[in-house]
Every structure is written in structure tokens, then in C-alpha cells.
Amino acid sequence: MAEAHQAVAFQFTITPEGIDLQLSYQALNQIYLSGVRSWKKRVSRLRNRVIKGVYPASPSSWLFVVIAILATMYMRSDPSMGLITKIQQHLPLSLSAEGQTMLSVLVFSTLLWLSLILALRFCLKLLLSYHQWMFEQHGRVSNTTKVWVTLLRLLSSRKPLLYSYQTSLPILPVPAIKETLSRYLESVRPLLTDPGYKRMTELANQFESNLGNRLQRYLKLKALWATNYVSDWWEEYIYLRSRGPIMVNSNYYGMDFLYVTPTALQAARAGNTITALLLYRRKVNREELKPVRIRVPGTVIPLCAAQCERMFNTTRTPGVETDVLQHWQDSEFVAVYHKGRFFRLWVYTAGRLLSPREIEHQIQRILDDPSPPQPGEEKLGALTAGDRVPWSQMRKQYFSSGINKRSLDSIERAAFFVTLDDEEQGMRGEDPAGNLDRYAKSILHGKCYDRWFDKSFSIVIYKNGKSGLNAEHSWADAPTVAHLWEFTLATDAFQLGYSEDGHCKGEVDRSLPLPQRLVWDIPSEVQAQVCSSLAVAQALADDVDCHVFPFRDFGKGRIKKLKISPDAFIQISLQLAYYRDRGGFCLTYEASMTRLFREGRTETVRSCSNESCAFVKALEDGEEAEQCRHLFRLASERHQNLYRMAMTGAGIDRHLFCLYVVSKYLGVDSPFLKEVLSEPWRLSTSQTPVQQMELFDLKNYPDFISLGGGFGPVADDGYGVSYIIVGEDMINFHVSSKYSCSQTVSKASVTFMFGCDIVHLLILKIDPTHRSIWHTFLHLFPTSPLL
Structure with a gap:
């Protein structure tokens, strides 16, 4: 009852003398202070809207423009080329001549200021649409990229708010359908027999020549109208329309x-x-x-922050269909x-x-x-x-x-x-x-x-x-x-x-x-x-089998000394481990972000490539170390290129997914799209970033290592692998599979004489004479960089 009494702001009773009003000043004070907090938040939101609305300029730049125009007018010069006079002619006659002049100058200055902001924002969007820097070799920067870095630094020199870059981020482009189909066929080549690949090529050609171009036109129309042609359909059809349990899945x-x-x-x-x-x-x-930004030599590239908007005070409510x-x-x-x-x-x-x-x-x-x-x-x-x-x-x-x-x-x-x-x-x-x-x-x-x-x-x-x-x-x-x-x-x-x-x-x-x-x-x-x-x-x-594996033998520091991408190193290791586990290769999903674009989410990197398969087969067939080094270099470079293409909007799977959605809206069936989207991802992988904010130094506090996180398996007969590259000397793995599948085991019980490696995560029945995957790679590249 005490809590209920405190919640009442006032009480009143009717007496013979009149109304007896009893106020609870403590409750009224609580209401007043809560109202003050609410209004402070509204004012803060309004201020932030103004600041981010004029970015990359500042609100104070308006005053600079006004003063500059007034100064030129004082010097008997008309920078508006007669526009100020025309504005003055449409002002109320009740104002004095000086008042009309001042007001017309303010109106012209404001319009000029807004035009400059739009021009700056357009220039910033053009600069953020440039992605060639990502494909240049380390240490070999083109003159175009150097000019781009300089201009980008000039336009983004002001301290941004969380959402300042949102309206300046480029729109996710729709890839050419011919290029997407070509990349798709290349990605499935190592997974198909010759007759299977020939059949899939024929399906792709039929799709391109008949239905594909029609679906592409609708998709391009959506890209012109929508902020992002993928994200809303991805959210709805991949997540919200799923009728099974969201727990684990x-x-x-x-x-x-x-x-x-x-x-x-x-x-x-x-x-x-x-x-x-x-x-x-x-x-x-x-x-x-x-704003979360990617560091590149000389500047930083902002990422879309739209996902932060629904972080708190949000829930998913169930429906019958969605x-x-x-x-x-x-x-x-x-x-x-x-x-x-x-x-x-x-x-x-x-x-x-x-x-x-x-x-x-x-x-x-x-x-x-x-x-x-x-x-x-x-x-x-x-x-x-x-x-x-x-x-x-x-x-x-x-x-x-x-x-x-x-x-x-x-x-x-x-x-x-x-x-x-x-x-x-x-x-x-x-x-x-x-x-x-x-x-x-x-x-x-x-x-x-x-x-x-x-x-x-x-x-x-x-x-x-x-x-x-x-x-x-x-x-x-x-x-x-x-x-x-x-x-x-x-x-x-x-x-x-x-x-x-x-x-x-x-x-x-x-x-x-x-x-x-x-x-x-x-x-x-x-x-x-x-x-x-x-x-x-x-x-x-x-049914879920989880295994968390902190790998401490080495980390990205030693991998980078070999001039190899740590992500490529791990992905190719997973290909080798899966090959040893199952005797073949599988469709491999690696999540890549597309937040270089407005409202971007993810794209798929198909990590199982012709080059990675060639390396694995050469290594398992006992080819010479020099040949394995060459093939590994090719596989690593190929993986990096696939990752860059996914990040810059030239991926495969989101484009095909959206084409499939359009086909369903039009009520037409595509054997090609139906088969593509039904292919199982038996190896689903993802890298979780750490130290995004650099709130403390791992070198000074080495015990405060984050374990990262993980997810459940995507396929009933596959693995879910999440890995977190922590500092220079550690990689944490989270591997999941299902007990109901006899072919998958998240945790192995074999100890290798060459030390712990990723094979422990994926293999139970393995020939113990096989070298550790990690140490096999380090044996190939013992001291010198990969040349």
C-alpha cells in the first residue's frame, strides 16, 4: 500500500466545509522532474536534427554566409546578380527600405547556404561512392586514391554525430544480371560434377535470356525508389516471415x-x-x-548507423503469417x-x-x-x-x-x-x-x-x-x-x-x-x-552441440608477418578442415557487411572457391611446398577479392534473392532461382569484430579478453562457425552443430602431436598422421613472406 500511496499525486474528499484537497508534493515533484527530462530529450533531438541536417557544414556557417553577403553589399557589389532585388520586390511594402534590403539579404543568404549544403552533401556522397581504394595493393596507392583521400578529409573534417553521414551514404547498386550469373557459376564450379555444371549453366542462360531481364527491370525500379533495394525484403522474408522457433535458429x-x-x-x-x-x-x-568507421591510410570511411535506431525499447511481436x-x-x-x-x-x-x-x-x-x-x-x-x-x-x-x-x-x-x-x-x-x-x-x-x-x-x-x-x-x-x-x-x-x-x-x-x-x-x-x-x-x-575454442598458439600478428589476410587464412583453414572431415567441399557462407551503403546489412562471401579447392587438393595429394605456397597465395588473393566485391555491392546472393522475391510477386516460377535458393549452407561462418571502440588496451590488460559470441548451425548436417580475432596472439572459435547428425561433431577428442588447431573443432574421426592445419600452413611459410 505504501507504493500505491506514493504513486498518487493528489487526493480529495467532499466535506461539509467544501472540498478537502490533499496534494502529494513528492509525487508532483517526480512528475515535474520527469517532464523536465522529457523536454530536455526533445530539445536535444531537435538540436541534433539541425546539426546532422546541415552536415558536412555547421549551423554557424549560415552566419558566415550572411556576413559575407552583407559585406559585399556594403561594398556596392551584388553577388546575387539581381536576385536580392527580385526578392525585395515581393516583400511587404510596410517594411522600411532598409528592412526590406536586410530581409531580402537574409532570405538570399539562407537559400545560398542551403544550396551549398546540398552541393557539399552531393560531393560527399560521390566521394563515398568511390571504392577502388579497397582493391589496390598495400603500399601501392594510385594518384586518384590520393586525391580522393585529400578531398574526403576536407569534407568530413568536422566532428560528426552518430547519424551525420546517413544522408550522404551512397545507395546500394544493383549489379548487372550477367555479371551476377557469371560469378555464381564460378562459385559452384568446384561443387558440381561436369554434367551438373553443364546443366546449371544451361539453367542460368535460360534464366538470363527469358525471365531474368524482366525481373531485373523491376529491381532497378525499386532501387531508384527505395533507400536500399535489399534490406526491407531481407528483414521480412529471411527473419520476420520465418514460422519456426527463433531460439537457436x-x-x-x-x-x-x-x-x-x-x-x-x-x-x-x-x-x-x-x-x-x-x-x-x-x-x-x-x-x-x-559513427563506426573503417580506417584507411590517411582517412576513415563511415558505415551506416541505421541499425542503432531499434537497439533499445524494441520487441518482435508474433503474427500468423509474419x-x-x-x-x-x-x-x-x-x-x-x-x-x-x-x-x-x-x-x-x-x-x-x-x-x-x-x-x-x-x-x-x-x-x-x-x-x-x-x-x-x-x-x-x-x-x-x-x-x-x-x-x-x-x-x-x-x-x-x-x-x-x-x-x-x-x-x-x-x-x-x-x-x-x-x-x-x-x-x-x-x-x-x-x-x-x-x-x-x-x-x-x-x-x-x-x-x-x-x-x-x-x-x-x-x-x-x-x-x-x-x-x-x-x-x-x-x-x-x-x-x-x-x-x-x-x-x-x-x-x-x-x-x-x-x-x-x-x-x-x-x-x-x-x-x-x-x-x-x-x-x-x-x-x-x-x-x-x-x-x-x-x-x-x-540437439545443439556447442564448442568454444580459444586458440592461443598464435594470432593475426604472426599471420600478417606472412603478408596473408587473417580472414583468408582462417577461411582456407576451414575449407581444409571440412575436406578432411567429410572428404569433399561444400557451399560455404561467410557474412560480409554492406554498411558502406545506406541501410546496408550483409552480403554472402562464397568462401569455397576454385582456388581454395585447388590448394586443399594439392596439399592433401602431397604436392611440393613451392606449389602449395603458390596455390595458397592465389586462394588468399581470391578470397580477399570476393570479400571486397561483397562489401562494395557486387555480391551474388542478395541480388539473386531479390530477383526471386520479384518473381514471387509477379507469380512466375524460375527453376534456376528456385534451385539456387534451396542450396544448403553446410558451413556457415562469420567473423565478429572486437576492439571497435578501443576503450582499453589489451596489451596493458591482457586478462580482459572477450570471448565474443556465436550462433546455431544453419543446416541440420552442417556447422555454424563464429571466430573472433582477439589482439595479436589469440583467435576464439565458436562452433555449433547438431547431435542428431552423425557426420558432424563440434568438439573432437583427438590431441595432435603438433598442437591444438581448428581440426579439433570439426573432426572426430581423422587420421592422426595428418599434420595440424595451422602448423601445416606455418611449415609452408616458416620465415619469409608469401611471395
Whole structure:
């Protein structure tokens, strides 16, 4: 009752003497301060709109233009060539002559200023459309690129806000259909027999000469009209229209530091983690974050920041045919789950963010709460882990009104979701490797009901202070979430910190109201569906085999000394490992970003190439080292070129995907497109970037190494491989597969005399006389660069 009383701003009763009005000044003060915070945010947004709206110029440049025009007018010169006089003729006659002149000068100066801004923005877009620098050899920069670097530095010299570059980013181009088909046929050549390749070539030629050009015209029309011709269809058809479980199949995870746990107190770790996330949200809202940029010699290239817009206060709501992403402008609370109970935790009071110590205090109250779950509440989250259609039906029928709707709104409108897990996780105990694998599985799916998989991301805080993150995939890709998680871990450990006894720093206002228990009325029909969804999710979770493998023998430092791309090195290693595992090659997916373009997301790099296959076969056939070195050089260069082409809009798969979508809209079938899009990706790989923000130096703090994150397997008989190149001397691998497939094993039990390597991740039954893959490569290139 005390909390309810505090929530009332005023009370009144009717008495014989009149109305007796009783005001709660504390509540009114809270309302006033919350209103002030809201207006501050509106003013900040308006200011940011102006600043980024005139970028690469500045708002103050308007005054410079006005003064310059006035100065020329004072010198009896008309820079407008008569336009100022014409403007003056259309002004009200009630103004004095001097007033008319001044107003006409201001109008002309403003129009001139806006024209200059549009011209500068157009020039910046042209400069950002230049990508030839990416294809030039290191140390051999053309004169064109040198001029481009100089001009780009001049136009982007001002400090940008988070979204300053958005309107200046180029539009993703539609590749020529002939070029896409040619690159596709080249990519599948090593995977097909001669008759199979001939058949696929005939299908491609028929498609190009008949249906292809018609579909291409529609796609070009969309590219002229839409901001990005791929992203909206990719989001809808690849993610939101999927009717199966998003847990494991779509969601991915991020892990804590490998060697360090900043505090063993669960509530304290939650306090700092929640605070760090909200500080990041504040930076996003105020656009104080620097845009993520690629460093090139002499300048930096901005990447699209559109994915940051739906990072917080976002949820995926289920539908019968398609899900919908819902985003709210703001949220002053987070949703918390602990031992089967859901809570709403307010993180602002009187217009200010609670201190880390206050959030810890509130979290501890939740941990100490002895109340049991309400009937049907404990496993309610399983609805988000199972199939989407039953969840949609339950949501519409039983959660669209009343207390269930209010409680569900508290979860869906929350800034993010927090799970206070009652287990301990991390690399610990007598079986650190096994515990690391269990840690990864726990973040990926947990108990299948103690995460809210629909939220844009959920934070997991374990009993021993370890943390993790589970992210929904439709709104953003892993690099965006990795940027958030990197900021969170670094801010938690190095900026917020802990006291000597492991508690958060700061003072506590003990009058804070208790966290609110969410109230549910779960009928038996919903409880039955919860059990069904949980059974589906549990079967999926039990089938996932995860293995996390920190590789410490060497890292990108030693690879770069060989003048080899670390990414190419790893991808070719994966090809060799898969060949040894399965005796052949497979269609390989490597994610590449297209954020050099506005609203860009990803493109596929088809890492299994003719060159990589030639190298693997030569190595396995015992060819001479000199020949293997030559073939490896060709394979590495080919992979780098494929990656560059994907980044610059000349990929294969997104173009073919969009052509397929157009064909479905037109109601026509294409045997070629149907076959292309049904090909399984048995090896799905991705590199997660780290140290994007450089908030601390790994050389000075080597124990604060991030484990990165991973994802579930894409194909039932394939592998999901995520790798994180950490510093100069370490590479972390996350490998997943399915127990139900006898041909895939994420973790091998063989120890090689040549040391640990990636074969451990993919091979169980292997001839132990084979050399370690890593050491095989280093044997080929022992001391000298790859020439």
C-alpha cells in the first residue's frame, strides 16, 4: 500500500466545509522532474536534427554566409546578380527600405547556404561512392586514391554525430544480371560434377535470356525508389516471415570476459551492466557515439548507423503469417526474470538515472523476494522459444486485454530484458573446456523459458557474476550488437568499477519503491500451449552441440608477418578442415557487411572457391611446398577479392534473392532461382569484430579478453562457425552443430602431436598422421613472406 500511496499525486474528499484537497508534493515533484527530462530529450533531438541536417557544414556557417553577403553589399557589389532585388520586390511594402534590403539579404543568404549544403552533401556522397581504394595493393596507392583521400578529409573534417553521414551514404547498386550469373557459376564450379555444371549453366542462360531481364527491370525500379533495394525484403522474408522457433535458429549470443569476472556478486554485476547499457542508450539518443568507421591510410570511411535506431525499447511481436518489429521512443524501466517471476524495474526516478548502487539494491530486492510464481508464470517465456503461429494465436486471444496485456506490455516496452539466472557459468572448475561449452549453450537457449527471445536483446546475469547476451537477429546484425556489448563490458569493468567488497559504487536512496511484480491470469489453454512450445524448444536445444575454442598458439600478428589476410587464412583453414572431415567441399557462407551503403546489412562471401579447392587438393595429394605456397597465395588473393566485391555491392546472393522475391510477386516460377535458393549452407561462418571502440588496451590488460559470441548451425548436417580475432596472439572459435547428425561433431577428442588447431573443432574421426592445419600452413611459410 505504501507504493500505491506514493504513486498518487493528489487526493480529495467532499466535506461539509467544501472540498478537502490533499496534494502529494513528492509525487508532483517526480512528475515535474520527469517532464523536465522529457523536454530536455526533445530539445536535444531537435538540436541534433539541425546539426546532422546541415552536415558536412555547421549551423554557424549560415552566419558566415550572411556576413559575407552583407559585406559585399556594403561594398556596392551584388553577388546575387539581381536576385536580392527580385526578392525585395515581393516583400511587404510596410517594411522600411532598409528592412526590406536586410530581409531580402537574409532570405538570399539562407537559400545560398542551403544550396551549398546540398552541393557539399552531393560531393560527399560521390566521394563515398568511390571504392577502388579497397582493391589496390598495400603500399601501392594510385594518384586518384590520393586525391580522393585529400578531398574526403576536407569534407568530413568536422566532428560528426552518430547519424551525420546517413544522408550522404551512397545507395546500394544493383549489379548487372550477367555479371551476377557469371560469378555464381564460378562459385559452384568446384561443387558440381561436369554434367551438373553443364546443366546449371544451361539453367542460368535460360534464366538470363527469358525471365531474368524482366525481373531485373523491376529491381532497378525499386532501387531508384527505395533507400536500399535489399534490406526491407531481407528483414521480412529471411527473419520476420520465418514460422519456426527463433531460439537457436536465428538468435545469437555474446559472452563475458574469458579470464576475468569483475565481481562475484550477482546483484552488483547486474547493477553495473544495466547502468552501462542505459549509458549507451543515452549516447545513442543524444547521438554522442562516434559513427563506426573503417580506417584507411590517411582517412576513415563511415558505415551506416541505421541499425542503432531499434537497439533499445524494441520487441518482435508474433503474427500468423509474419512477425512485426515494434519500437518505442523511450522506456524508463527494464523487465527482469528471476526464478519464474517477472518484474518491472524502474531505472529512473525524479528524471535521473538510478546509480549503479541503487540498481544493485533493487536487483537484490528481487533476489530476496520469496514469493512463488503465479500459476502458469514460470515457463511463460517458452512461448517466445517455440513456433511463431501458436504464440501469435495465444497472444491475440489471451494477451490483448486486461492484466495480461498490461504485464506483457511491461516486457515488450521495456528498454531490454534481464534474466537473473540461478546457475553458475564460465571457464572454471576441473573441466574448464566443458564448462565453457555449457556456458555458450546456456546463453544461446538457457532453459528455453527463462529468456524472452522476442526482445531486441536480453541480458543474462549468472549467480557467480558471469554475464552474457542473447540477441534477436531481425533488427540488426552481430557487429552492431558487438559494439554495444563491448562498450558494456568495458564501462562495467573500467569506468563504473566496484568497491573492495564487490559492490557497485554510489549512494542508495532507500525510499525507492519496490520493483513491481507483474500480475498474470494464465488460463489452462495457455498453459497447455506453453508446454507444447517448451517441448518444441527443448528438443531443439537438446540437439545443439556447442564448442568454444580459444586458440592461443598464435594470432593475426604472426599471420600478417606472412603478408596473408587473417580472414583468408582462417577461411582456407576451414575449407581444409571440412575436406578432411567429410572428404569433399561444400557451399560455404561467410557474412560480409554492406554498411558502406545506406541501410546496408550483409552480403554472402562464397568462401569455397576454385582456388581454395585447388590448394586443399594439392596439399592433401602431397604436392611440393613451392606449389602449395603458390596455390595458397592465389586462394588468399581470391578470397580477399570476393570479400571486397561483397562489401562494395557486387555480391551474388542478395541480388539473386531479390530477383526471386520479384518473381514471387509477379507469380512466375524460375527453376534456376528456385534451385539456387534451396542450396544448403553446410558451413556457415562469420567473423565478429572486437576492439571497435578501443576503450582499453589489451596489451596493458591482457586478462580482459572477450570471448565474443556465436550462433546455431544453419543446416541440420552442417556447422555454424563464429571466430573472433582477439589482439595479436589469440583467435576464439565458436562452433555449433547438431547431435542428431552423425557426420558432424563440434568438439573432437583427438590431441595432435603438433598442437591444438581448428581440426579439433570439426573432426572426430581423422587420421592422426595428418599434420595440424595451422602448423601445416606455418611449415609452408616458416620465415619469409608469401611471395
